[in-house]
Amino acid sequence: MTGTFGAVTPGRWAMIAVAVALAAVFPLVYHDPYYMTIIVTGEIVLILNISWNFVLGMAGVWNFGQLAIYALGAYSSGWLMLHHSGVPVPLAILFGGLFSGVVSVLLAFPTLRLFGIYTSLLTFSFAQVIQYVAVNNPHGLTGGSFGFPEVPGLFPDLGQTAYLRAYYWVCAGVIIASCFAVAWLRQSHLGIALRSVRDAPAYTAARGVNPRAARVAAFGLSGFLAGIAGGLYLSFEQSFTTSQMGLTPMSLDVTMLVIGGLGTVSGPLIGTALLTVIQTKLINYPGWQLTVLGATLLVIVVFVPGGIVGLFGRIDRRVRGWVAEDADEAEPAPG
């Protein structure tokens, strides 16, 4: 251990390889267009959740502006796709990411002057303002509550099955790349500094870390990925309505993060997958959707504060503890 922290064990590499391979071949054997659409939408929500988890869980800033940042990624990339049709769509999505990253950095400066509940209030207000502005459809830029006009999208010429399959792979690629990026960032100098600032801000500043600089960087990276998710959503759905950044998707997304395990790499994966399945199963019982959502959140917050990933970590440590105790007992007492 002379240069890396939290190195990945060979066993875990094997698990990752198997999971990636299974995810890659899945759309070749599964075609149902209804569920494939839900799965691709879930993938895009997952990208958004990975971005949010970075600023919420790893940097520890209770930023509720993330869905507005996501929407700005959709609108800015859509503006390029509509009005500058010479620009390739992937480039337009990248532009949306960069635009969102810049806005996120600008949001960081006033936000990071505040503490606790005021952080949440300011960022939440920011999201509300962006939503109201978008509903008013200034200069026809957002399409208002009717939704953004139809855009070419990444694969305008493909049939339904191939279209869904192609988007599935694109999103899976973004997810895998961002998971590796987050895992790498977590143990990078920036990631260690961010986690230290989250755990003990006054102490960390007294050890030479500039807390604001580290967190501004986190806002920028997180905003970039959220913007990419927004651009992907718009180009996949061929529409983006202002309800996409409302309170309902916001509470669903934050529930996914808390249930999966805030601040972990695999938490967003598990939380998003689990709640997408539950919400889809209950789609014909809209009343129950919210009830089950609330109940699950309550149970997790009260009984498993670290989320599902935290729970597995605890079980793993406990089993290791038992094994170690057994080994101690098996040894003959000295003397």
Add this chain to the structure above:
Amino acid sequence: MLEARGITKLYGGLQAVAGVSFSVAPGEVLGIAGPNGAGKTTLFDTITGHTIATDGEILLAGEPVRGTKIHHRCRLGLARTFQHPVAADTLTVLENAYLAASFRRGRSGRRSRPDDIAAGRAALERVGLEGKAGVPAALLPIYDRKRLMIATALATDPLVLLLDEPFGGLSLGEIDETMGLIGRIRDSGVAIVCIEHVMRALVALADRVLVMHHGAEIFVGTPAEMLRDARVVEVYLGAGGGGSA
């Protein structure tokens, strides 16, 4: 190395620190004593930048730093520990030390992870924590947490070290070990300011002691003089206790 002149900190009408001045030289230990609420920790906070002094001057290696940021003062060579043992709980002991070492004074050019880890490890060895490098800081008992806090301070390669009650909550044996550690840090040429209630340790370590009461300094002198000073005895033991001292 560190010089404070007329440090004053007002909270509304309350004078938490009232015109305190002191200086400390390399290889010297200045003790700070005084009853609870005397303003000792607030004085430290103004020195390190955790709160900005209302008035006064702070010179760190000759540079005025009163209005500057905490991390800026750290990189100039000012390190502190806290009364409550604090560390980044979810990071390992070595990650804590590595992060501090990556900002150590005088580190030049690009950041090198192997160098910073080596510097972090060296700091852990100085306090005797090298065996727990991989343990998350949250799982450390109190004595180890206190030593980790000193190790991360040392990892920044400080010119001045401010210790806020380094002996609080320790057993007698641990106090002796910590006294040895602080003595070795002093001998390496670091200027040390130490807030402490454990008089045995303060008397043994400090070259000079500054006693505070209600924000003001009421005594400066050697530990031996302090024990004979009528006002100090009165502040600590109450009026009437001074007669037999």
